[in-house]
Amino acid sequence: MLVLEEVHKTYHMGETEVHALRGVDLTIEDESFVVVMGPSGSGKSTLMHLVGCLDTPTKGHVIYDGADLGALSSRQRANYRADQVGFVFQKFNLVGTLTALENVELPLLLQDAPAGVARDKAAHALESVGLKSRMKHRPSKLSGGEQQRVAIARALVNEPRWILADEPTGNLDTTTGEYILGLLEGFVGEDRSVMLVTHNPEIAKIADVLVEICDGQIESLTKKSVKQVVTS
Numbered sequence: 380m381l382v383l384e385e386v387h388k389t390y391h392m393g394e395t396e397v398h399a400l401r402g403v404d405l406t407i408e409d410e411s412f413v414v415v416m417g418p419s420g421s422g423k424s425t426l427m428h429l430v431g432c433l434d435t436p437t438k439g440h441v442i443y444d445g446a447d448l449g450a451l452s453s454r455q456r457a458n459y460r461a462d463q464v465g466f467v468f469q470k471f472n473l474v475g476t477l478t479a480l481e482n483v484e485l486p487l488l489l490q491d492a493p494a495g496v497a498r499d500k501a502a503h504a505l506e507s508v509g510l511k512s513r514m515k516h517r518p519s520k521l522s523g524g525e526q527q528r529v530a531i532a533r534a535l536v537n538e539p540r541w542i543l544a545d546e547p548t549g550n551l552d553t554t555t556g557e558y559i560l561g562l563l564e565g566f567v568g569e570d571r572s573v574m575l576v577t578h579n580p581e582i583a584k585i586a587d588v589l590v591e592i593c594d595g596q597i598e599s600l601t602k603k604s605v606k607q608v609v610t611s
């Protein structure tokens with residue numbers, strides 16, 4: 380379970396302070412498909428960075444499975460990022476000089492996985508996103524949708540519990556975007572969750588939890604209710 384308690388994030392830009400998050404309270408059960416929406420500058424990416432342990436709150440707590448992420452040492456934070464989360468970004472962020480396979484292997488090799496193990500896992504992850512035949516291609520030789528699938532394979536390869544996706548379909552056409560979305564949706568379950576930032580209201584419809592942020596605060600929180608069968 381993920382719990383945010385009175386989370387504030389303030390950035391200091393010289394003399395000015397930017398209050399990116401202003402008292403966010405949120406509880407997310409495991410195995411959730413969480414969609415975060417809100418205007419530009421409302422704090423969506425900031426929220427995602429805190430959940431992914433890329434940053435720490437200025438005030439308040441981000442607690443994952445009972446552990447306060449803000450209290451972890453830098454080594455523990457790095458381990459959390461490596462073991463528990465996979466990131467997917469709008470601009471794919473692949474290494475241009477590496478093949479698809481090498482890009483996906485990278486997180487494993489950075490964790491000192493044996494080369495053979497890294498290769499097998501990376502190949503398997505690429506296969507799971509339908510890119511078996513593109514493993515030797517460099518990003519420039521892949522379409523946008525294929526590049527995003529490589530990025531998803533890279534996020535999956537560590538078998539994380541969270542996929543954090545910041546506008547993953549923002550640069551893709553509708554059909555390709557729907558395919559990518561289907562892949563992310565399929566990831567949810569068996570102790571795995573997705574948090575996805577989007578501007579697309581259609582995507583909000585498939586969320587288990589819809590978080591709408593405005594001006595650094597949660598404006599509305601919608602949780603899909605579990606259907607209950609009442610027997611008399």
Ligand SMILES: Nc1ncnc2c1ncn2[C@@H]1O[C@H](COP(=O)(O)OP(=O)(O)OP(=O)(O)O)[C@@H](O)[C@H]1O
Pocket residue numbers: 390391392397398399417418419420421422423424425426
């Ligand atoms: N590293 C930073 N330093 C200073 N200010 C920042 C930093 N990152 C974000 N901000 C500011 O914090 C606020 C929230 O930014 P954030 O990136 O979370 O918004 P967002 O909802 O993701 O917007 P977008 O939809 O444009 O991606 C903005 O006013 C932004 O300018």
Ligand SMILES: [Mg+2]
Pocket residue numbers: 423424425545
């Ligand atoms: Mg953003």
